[in-house]
Amino acid sequence: MNSLSGFRPRGAGAVLHGAALVAMGLCWTVPAFADDVIRVVSPYQTTTLDPMRSAAAGNIETYGQLYSRLLRRNSETGALEPGLAEKWEISPEGKSYTFHLRDAQFSDGSPITAADVAFSLNRIRSDKRSAYPAPLGAVESVTAADAKTVLITLKSAFAPFLGNAEIWNMGIISKADVEKRGEEAAFATVPVTSGPYEVKQWKPNEKLVLQPNPHYWRKGYPKSDATVELIEITSPETRIAMLKAGEVDVVRAVPWAQIDELKAAESVDMRLEPSTTIYMTLLNHKREPFSNLKARQAASMAIDNKAIAAAITRGYAEPANTTLPGSVDFHDKDYPGIPHEPAKAKELLAESGMAGRDVKILATADAPAQQTALLIQAQWQAIGLKPVIVNVDGAAWWDATGKGDYDAAANWWYNETPDPDLAVRWAVCGSCGSNSYNTFYANARVDALVEQGTKEADQGKRAEIYKKIQKITTEEVAQIPLYYAPNAVAYSKRLQGLKLTPSLQWTLEETSIGQ
Amino acid sequence: MPLLQLISRRLLQLIGVLAGISLVTFLLVHMAPGDPARLLAGERASAETIAAIRSQYGLDLPLWRQFLTYLANLASGDIGLSLRFQRPVSQLIKQFMWPTLFLTGYVLCLAIPPTVVLAILGARRPGGIADQTVRLLGIAGLTIPVFWLGIMMSRFFGVSLGWFPVSGYGTGFTGHLHHLFLPALSTAIWLVPVLTQSLRAALIEKTTADFVTAARAQGATERQIFWQTMLPNAALPTLNLLGVMVAFMIGGAVIVETVYAVPGLGTLMVNALLGRDYYVVQGLTLIFAVSTVLITLMVDLLTAFIDPRVRF
Secondary structure (H helix, E strand, C coil), X not given: CCCCCCCCCHHHHHHHHHHHHHHHHHCCCCCCCCCCEEEEEECCCCCCCCCCCCCCHHXXXXXXXXXXXXXXXXXXXXXXXXXXXXXXXXXXXXXXXXXXXXXXXXCCCCECCHHHHHHHHHHHHHCCCCCCCHHHCCEEEEEEEECCEEEEEECCCCCCHHHHCCXXXXXXXXXXXXXXXXXXXXXXXXXXCCCCEEEEEEECXXXXXXXXXXXXXXXXXXXXXXXXXXXXXXXXXXXXXXXXXXXXXXXXXXXXXXXXXXXXXXXXXXXXXXXXXEEEEEECCCCCCCCCHHHHHHHHHHCCHHHHHHHHHCCCCEECCCCCCCCCCXXXXXXXXXXXXXXXXXXXXXXXXXXXXXXXXXXXXXHHHHHHHHHHHHHHHHHCCEEEEEECCHHHHHHHHHHCCCCEEEEEECCCCCCCHHHHHHHCCCCCCCHHHHCCCCCHHHHHHHHHHHHCCCHHHHHHHHHHHHHHHXXXXXXXXXXXXXXXXXXXXXXXXXXXXXXXXXXXHHCEECC | CCHHHHHHHXXXXXXXXXXXXXXXXXXXXXXXXXXXXXXXXXXXXXXXXXXXXXXXXXXXXXXXXXXXXXXXXXXXXXXXXXXXXXCEHHHHHHHHHHHHHHHHHHHHHHHHHHHHHXXXXXXXXXXXXXXXXXXXXXXXXXXXXXXXXXXXXXXXXHHHCCCCXXXXXXXXXXXXXXXXXXXXXXXXXXXXXXXHHHHHHHHHHHCCCHHHHHHHHCCCCHHHHHHHHHHHHHHHHHHHHHHHHHHHHHHHCHHHHHHCCCCCHHHHHHHHHHCCCHHHHHHHXXXXXXXXXXXXXXXXXXXXXXXXXXXX
């Protein structure tokens, strides 16, 4: 007899029964979250609270909540308004700016003085570890004339200066605190802040919890007493599930494929907000085949960016016509762009002598990058190139493009302010320190126009200059523009007044919670 | 061999394992393309900025000097500072360790009872209807990818029915139980078939073992034979397998933690790898190595306790 056959697993059955009961007991309905927390989930991480140290996406969004700038941008109209500076004067030749500070305090109650402003801006300008000194590139000196007056002298007249003084890394920090605690300690856990919020708790790699700064200079703001949680979730599926389950209020970077579903959800306000983001394909101008102008033009003509935009973004993005983001000032909407002519592209490629060449397309793992790489590969194959997709993670992507070890790479970038100066410096200027966003494109005429664009005060003439830059760089295929994408953000309907501005700043201070 | 000797020999081996692992991990993470300074400062940072950050963190030193510094720090009990967050790695690990340990324990609680029941059901009549059903269910459980199951369960039980949270760790013991139920269940669904197969096979094998026949000859009841003789002996191979699985879960709950946004060691590891946060990756690898060695040691001790014939 099998000894098991006589055995009745009574004890084990009871255990299973018990487990089922426990599981059922656990199935209580999730309580709606407390009304006094606004939860924002994003794939982008906060890695440092020092506004000088990083220009990476998650940090930019955080800095805006923690640090005030001299000026601020009206979240409705987009116009520049007084921030920590109540008013300012510009000298007639446009070289010196005098800012008069308002009576404002840091989160620890100490006054914000001109010395703090000079300290903060000089750090961004001259500290070796400053992640993004470019916006202050035209500045000769920043000094405190007295406790409430800041004097900024420029090397020469620089039209975009006020706009640049507003962007995210120009946040004012406390000189006394940094000197007292030391640079690392001052920003390690709870920094002294000048913006609408201060840090309540920072759990790196998980979330940043903010609470209203009681000493914030804009009286009556933040409108809501709610604490804010900036939560980092890499998986898009999880972000969407959290929103639908009512566990969070805001989801940043909603995948295109999920938009229609969220639009239909009753409790969700799915918005496509204006952005200065441009999706494009980098080409490596340093080596063949794309060091050859005709090969680049052929590659560009082979690509049907209208079809790509429609396929990848489900029609939510606009096909790009120039190398600059569609919503920056002086974007040339009338420029026809590069036409999609596969037959002519084939001819051009043959003329260039680059037909049959291998092309290494770098692609990261995210869906748009993978899809773009695949579509480009197919279209280039059709004109006689031999494209191979090389999959890498973000870190390896930056490594390879920085060294010029690639032929093509799909990616995106955005401009932090409506003025196109930083955009052209970043994307198409060979002498501005970015290697034209790792494409190594260089055209002396473009570089000269970039400089000219900042010295010109007349708006009409500036528009002409940036039109020229767009025409030259698009014709010479500095990059292949693909589409202008809006920011896809889903909000819970209980929030009012919250949005993500084109400069990637949340208007949390203007947000209130409805019933 | 006396117990103390076994333990001390294992701990000595641990030092060798750790030394080897730290060297291999160090070389692997440092030689992978990608620069932590670039990821830290963001895309717009200039080459000079990157160089300044690299020099601040000693990343510009030759690899052997970086390794020696790392070893020296390790010897003094310091596993380093996270490059991204400027916090001690030990502090980060402490923060992320509890959700993972809780999840692992939870999975065991959910997996062991059904494993025992199913294995017994299957082994009672090998090839019978119950056995075939258990095996079919087992194959289904094994072949469904954990991430897919995770996503589906969070959509159904979390989003549609609203029974369980789809993310996070919760607060308090019941909060943890509630939040981690779906992740634990999706892992258990995958774990149960593995363990059941092993236990079922061992049970069948033991039905014809000499000691079972001997026990029966001595007049023991079938119940006694099962509980006191067969099950403990049949459990040994499964226990070893379980040890490996627990070690695997502590180090590799990556998928389920990512799907359910559990702030555990798996999530920390993935982000540290993507951010090239060298010291966090190394610290975590060491922790995983230590826990693997300790768990196998515990399993061995338990085995020796159950079966006096097993000595090392």
